[in-house]
Amino acid sequence: MSHSRGPFAGVRIIELANSLAAPGAAAVLADQGADVIKVEPPGVGDILRYIGASRNGISGIFEQFNRGKRSIALNLKDPEGQAILQGLVRDADVVLHNFRPGVAERIGAGYAQLKGLNPGLIYATLTGFGTSGPYAGRPAYDNVVQAFAGIAYSQENAQTGEPQQYYQVIADKLSGLTTAQAIGAALFARERGAGGQEISVAMIDAVAAFLWPDASGTAVFGNPEGAVAGQQVAKGNRLMKFRDGWAQIAPVDDSSFQATCRILGEDVSGDERFATVQGRNRHAKEVRDLFVRLYFRAESMFVDEVVAQLEAADVPCAKALRVEELPDHPQFQANELFVTVDHPRAGPIRLPRTPACFDGTPPSTGARAPFLGEHTEAILAEIKWQSDPAALRERRVIG
Numbered sequence: 287m288s289h290s291r292g293p294f295a296g297v298r299i300i301e302l303a304n305s306l307a308a309p310g311a312a313a314v315l316a317d318q319g320a321d322v323i324k325v326e327p328p329g330v331g332d333i334l335r336y337i338g339a340s341r342n343g344i345s346g347i348f349e350q351f352n353r354g355k356r357s358i359a360l361n362l363k364d365p366e367g368q369a370i371l372q373g374l375v376r377d378a379d380v381v382l383h384n385f386r387p388g389v390a391e392r393i394g395a396g397y398a399q400l401k402g403l404n405p406g407l408i409y410a411t412l413t414g415f416g417t418s419g420p421y422a423g424r425p426a427y428d429n430v431v432q433a434f435a436g437i438a439y440s441q442e443n444a445q446t447g448e449p450q451q452y453y454q455v456i457a458d459k460l461s462g463l464t465t466a467q468a469i470g471a472a473l474f475a476r477e478r479g480a481g482g483q484e485i486s487v488a489m490i491d492a493v494a495a496f497l498w499p500d501a502s503g504t505a506v507f508g509n510p511e512g513a514v515a516g517q518q519v520a521k522g523n524r525l526m527k528f529r530d531g532w533a534q535i536a537p538v539d540d541s542s543f544q545a546t547c548r549i550l551g552e553d554v555s556g557d558e559r560f561a562t563v564q565g566r567n568r569h570a571k572e573v574r575d576l577f578v579r580l581y582f583r584a585e586s587m588f589v590d591e592v593v594a595q596l597e598a599a600d601v602p603c604a605k606a607l608r609v610e611e612l613p614d615h616p617q618f619q620a621n622e623l624f625v626t627v628d629h630p631r632a633g634p635i636r637l638p639r640t641p642a643c644f645d646g647t648p649p650s651t652g653a654r655a656p657f658l659g660e661h662t663e664a665i666l667a668e669i670k671w672q673s674d675p676a677a678l679r680e681r682r683v684i685g
Contacts (some may be wrong), residue, residue: 292319328685
C-alpha cells in the first residue's frame with residue numbers, strides 16, 4: 287500500500303476517525319499519494335466495516351472510504367496506547383479526527399498537547415456542528431446535517447412542500463472533500479513557511495456554504511425587499527419523462543432554448559419573451575408554462591431519438607443512467623474512471639480512481655482498504671516502539 291508517485295507522496299497522515307466524512311477526506315489524500323495510518327479501536331474497529339452491501343464480511347462502502355490506508359488497532363483509553371499515538375505523531379504531517387469537542391484532549395490528542403511534540407503538525411478537526419456554540423456537543427450523522435443545514439428544504443416537493451433528503455450521504459461526502467482541500471491548502475502553506483496550524487471544519491458549515499450560491503434565492507441580499515427571484519438556476523429542474531426512459535436537458539443559452547422547443551414540438555422563434563436569456567428571466571412564469579407543454583409532448587417520444595436530435599443541435603442534455611450502468615458506459619470507460627481491485631476475501635471490487643488526473647505525479651490506483659489492525663506491528667516497528675507486541679496484545683493495548 288505504499289504511495290511513491292502521487293502529489294502527496296511522503297506525507298504521513300494519522301487518521302483518528304470512523305464512519306464516513308473524516309475517513310472520506312483521508313481517502314482522497316491516500317488516493318493522491320499520502321501514507322494514511324488509520325487508528326482503530328481493537329476488536330471492533332471502524333463501525334463502517336459493518337454497514338452497507340458486503341461480500342464475505344467485507345463492506346463495499348468501507349472499502350471505498352478507506353482505500354489505500356494502513357490500519358493500526360490501538361486502545362486510546364490505555365496510557366500506553368496514548369503514548370504510542372504520540373510516538374506516531376512525532377513524525378507525522380497531519381492528524382485528522384472527528385471526535386466531539388473535548389474527547390481528543392481527554393486521550394492526550396488535543397492540538398495543544400500534540401503541537402509540542404511536532405510544531406509543524408497540521409491538525410484537522412471535523413465535527414458535525416462546530417467546536418463552540420449551543421450545538422457543539424451534539425452528535426451528528428449525515429441525515430441530521432442534511433435536515434439542519436438546509437438540504438431537505440432545498441429539495442422540497444414542488445406539489446406538497448414536503449422536505450426531502452438525498453438518498454446518499456451527500457453531507458458526509460461534501461464535508462470530506464472540504465476537509466481534504468483544507469488539509470492540502472495547509473500543507474501548501476507550510477511548505478511556504480507558515481508552519482503548522484489547526485484546521486476546524488463543521489459539517490453544517492460545509493453543507494450550508496455549498497448550498498448557498500444557488501439555493502439561497504433572494505436571501506442572498508440579506509434584506510430581500512425589492513429583490514426579484516427571476517429564473518431559477520436549479521430549483522424546479524425536473525427530469526423529462528419519455529415513453530421509454532428519462533433525460534435531463536439544460537437549454538440555458540438562446541440557441542439551445544430555441545432548438546429544444548423546436549425538437550419537442552413548440553416553435554417559439556418569433557416570441558420575444560423567449561428570444562433571449564434576459565427575456566426569459568423577466569418572463570419566468572411563461573417559461574414554466576411553456577415547459578409544462580414540453581414535458582407533456584415528451585411523454586409520447588422515445589428518449590434515445592430525442593437525445594440524438596438534441597446532441598446534433600449542440601443542446602446540453604443526457605439520458606438518465608442508473609449508478610450500476612456507469613462503469614460500462616463508453617464515456618466512463620474512455621475516462622478510465624473505474625478500476626477493479628482483486629480483494630483477497632471479497633473477490634473483485636470495482637472502485638473509482640481519484641477523479642483528478644495528474645500528469646506529472648500520477649497517483650497509484652487499485653489499493654484496497656486494510657483489515658483491522660493489519661499493519662499494527664509494522665507501524666510499531668517503524669516508530670521503534672520497545673514494548674513486546676505480544677505483551678501489548680495480551681494487555682489489549684493493541685489488536
